[in-house]
Amino acid sequence: MAQTARPTYAVIAKTAGVSEATVSRVLNGDDSVHPDRAKRVQDAVEKLGYKKNRVASALASGRTGLIAVVIDDDLSIFQDPFWGSVTAGVSRVLMENELQSLLMVSPVDSVDGAVAHYLQSGEVDGAIFFALHSDALVKRLAKQGLPIVITGTPPSNDDFIFVDTDNFGGGLAATKHLFSRGCQKVGIITGDTGLTDAKQRLDGYHQAYREGGHLPSKTLVANGDYSFESGKRAMRQLLDSHPGIDGVFASNDLMAMGAIAVIQELGKTVPEHIKVVGFDDSLIAQTARPGLTSVRQDVVALGEAAANLMIAQLAGIEVEPKILPTELVVRESA
Amino acid sequence: MAQTARPTYAVIAKTAGVSEATVSRVLNGDDSVHPDRAKRVQDAVEKLGYKKNRVASALASGRTGLIAVVIDDDLSIFQDPFWGSVTAGVSRVLMENELQSLLMVSPVDSVDGAVAHYLQSGEVDGAIFFALHSDALVKRLAKQGLPIVITGTPPSNDDFIFVDTDNFGGGLAATKHLFSRGCQKVGIITGDTGLTDAKQRLDGYHQAYREGGHLPSKTLVANGDYSFESGKRAMRQLLDSHPGIDGVFASNDLMAMGAIAVIQELGKTVPEHIKVVGFDDSLIAQTARPGLTSVRQDVVALGEAAANLMIAQLAGIEVEPKILPTELVVRESA
DNA sequence: ATCTTTTGTGAAAGCGGTTTCACAGGTCGT
DNA sequence: ACGACCTGTGAAACCGCTTTCACAAAAGAT
Structure with missing residues (x-):
């Protein structure tokens, strides 16, 4: 609050012997100012340690x-390292471009309240949304x-600009890998399929079945919600309906760990009895024993791409969604 | 950019039949306005869907x-889920108080540049710093x-306001727990001891030795840097100098996992041969097998406390640092 | 009934930049 | 040498809200 009074254009203008308009031109890179005067302004800025007041600007x-x-x-935000990394990527790129990121962690139900x-309120030049559940608000803002x-891929594809990981390709690769390792009955533990990414990973899994000519089965698909516990539940369910299951693609690492825990509790081993592939290639996958084979997505790059x-x-360039x-x-698990 | 023109005070004032000053008073909760006129203003605001321009404000x-x-x-920011959670906690509490968080992820060496x-530039009402290495900038800003x-505890304790986890107490508890489990030779894998938290966890470890009457040894202290790999290196070092080591307190879960990996590679088991305790109680600790005994710190609460x-x-209340x-x-590992 | 005090209100001056517009002086073309 | 054009520049309006200040009306004091 009690910031020591900082100089304004008025002061710069006076010391440089020019008008405020000229100061503004120089500070905004308008090249229509005579080099000599521009220099004078810059010297004044330097000398007075001037810093533009961004609010006024x-x-x-x-x-x-x-x-x-x-x-x-x-709550997942508070546990899942994913978003932190994406955010860091976003923030870094924005900063490099003289933009700042305003972080809004807001309850879903108030997306129509505080955030909207x-x-x-005219305070932001743009908005980057993470993991959209509904796009009503986004539509309005875009309009x-x-x-x-x-x-992340928006639920209804209304030609929004988005970036996403190739979830389909990842699910496909993971499942094909399991087949290539000799698995015959490959199950999947999905995320909340109301989320586009979970749905796409599942689609990739199905595609692998089609391409490989294997026989799919509805009961080889178990739903989780990306949590460790849900991974355990889903794995039990799979083992229940398919005791002979020999491969599992879990839609994220956390659920994969849950699945492995259940498998081991039953006295079976990974990868000997059942092979497991996760998704994210998080720290968990890297530090787990056995090391978890996983589909890597570059979350920082995702944030950077979004930025x-x-x-x-903002520069008025036409852009397209990016995958x-x-x-x-x-690793060892499959 | 092409926002549909939004109403201003001028419009509200006219529709409500009052002056702009009054509009301002009502919108800022000044109670010196007659209820009737306040009501008129509020109705106008409602009717026109007015939203205050925060920049002008x-x-x-x-x-x-x-x-x-x-x-x-x-780089740790991009991997460590820690900061994401803290940030989320901060952001949530700030939002509840009508404040926004401006996230600045900036290279260390430019802390004196862009961030400063x-x-x-008068754009923020306050600043929350994470994991301070040097406090030169902070000092200047505070002044x-x-x-x-x-x-996190600042390096030089210049009566800054800070929040931190009780790292000392955590390190003490972890080490005492190992002794109570019958361990005789308990080693520690520290974080970068240039960081206050790593130093404090180490101090806690030393204190446990003192309280327990056990014989400390310099070679039971191995330095890591909070990374998985450094945990492995440190563990090898410990085993090298103390083949009979039977307990290890790792200053974070990631290094604990590294330690366990090395122990298992050598054919020993956790917790039978060597017991391990981590710090953070992260997802990794929860999902590891054997489950990792760990010192939990509530990172979201840390962020909330900071906020x-x-x-x-901001309210002008005198506050004190909070631990x-x-x-x-x-869990199973110790 | 007269003289303070309150209470409520509006006019107007900022806050610190950006941007439009008019204009002086110099450059060209013929 | 004279009108048509550039170039570079400053005066001034403006962005939309906050806050001071003066003042009228109502309330309280004597």
Whole structure:
């Protein structure tokens, strides 16, 4: 609050012997100023340690330099390292481009409240949404002309700009890998299939069955919700209906760990009896014993891509949704 | 950009038949306005779907409602789920108090550049720093009157306001637990002891030796850097100098996992031959097999506490640093 | 009934930049 | 040498809200 009074344009203008308009031009890179005078302004800025007041600047120009990063606040945020990494990627790229990220962790049910309010208060130049459950709000904002990028494939594909991991390809690769390891009965533990990514991973799994000419079975599909416990539950269910199951693709590492825990509790071993592949290639996969074979997605890159799409949009460049490739990291579990 | 023109005070004032000053009073909860006129204003606001322009408001009032959350951008940010959770906690509490979090993930070496620049541009009402390596910048900002909260104990204790986990107590509890389990030679794998938290966990370890009357040894202390690989290296080192080591306190779960990996590679088992305790009680500890006994710290609460200290400061309330308790979660590894 | 005090309100001056617009002076073309 | 064009520049309006200040009306004091 009690910031020592900082100089304003008025002061710079006076010391440089020019008008405030000229100061503004110089500081905004307008090249129509004579080099000599520009130099004078820059010297004054230097000498007085001037720092532009971004709030005033924002008010006058209509550009705040702020990008909202909106994350649905269900509890998973607090546990899942995923979003932290994506956010870090976003933030870093934005900063490199003189933009700031406004982090909004907000309860789902208030997405129509506080967040909406904010995004419409003219305080941000754009918004990046994470893991969209519903896109009603996004639609409204887009209609109002707010640049938007969605991380993760949006539920209804209304030509939003989004970035996502190639979930389909990842699911396909994971499942094919299990077949190639000799598995005959490969099950899947899905995430909440209301989420697009979980759905796509499942689709990839199905595709692998089609391509491999194996016989799919509905009871080889067990639903989880990306949590450790749900992975355990789903694995028990799979073992129940298919005692002879010899491969499992879990839609994330956490559930894969749950599955392995159950398998081992029953005295079976991984990968000898049952092979397991996870998704994310998180720290968990890397540190688990046996090491968990997993589909790597580059979450930081995901964030960076989102930020770059935003920047392009702000620059008025036409952009298209972007899908990032995955890579299967083979370890001991399959 | 092309936001549909939103109403301003001028419009509200006209429809309500009052002056702009009155509109401002009503919208800022000034109770000196006659209820009837206040009602008229509120009706107008309602009717026109008015949303205050926060930028203009910030310029005029000097309060932006923005709190910077500054995170040193070394790579760990992108891997460690820790900071994501803390940040989420911060953001949530701030939002509940009508404040927004400005996330700044910035390279360490530029803490004197971009970030400093920003924090001094009058755009934020306060700053919350994570994992401070050096506090030169913080000192300067504090001197300028910017409210500051530090998450983690600052290196030089210059009566900054901070929140931290009870690292000392955690290290003490972990080590005592190992002794109570019958361990005689308990080693420690530290984090980078240049970091206060790593140092404090080590101090706790030493204290346990003192209290237990056991014989400490310098070679039972191996330095890591919180990474999985460093945990492996440190464990090898410990086994090298103390083949008979029967207990290890690793200063975080990741290194604990590294240690366990090495122990198992050598054909020994956990907890039979060597007992291991980690720190964080992260997902890794919960999903590992054997389950990792670990010192739980509530990271979300840490973020929330930081936010609350900031809010208190903004309200002009005198606040004190806050230390959050830890809890030992006992699983199979020790 | 007269003289303070309150209470409620609006006019107007900022907050610190950006941007439009008009204009002086120099450059060209013919 | 004269009108048509650029270039570079400053005055001033403006962005939308906050806050001071003066003042009228109502309430309280004597």
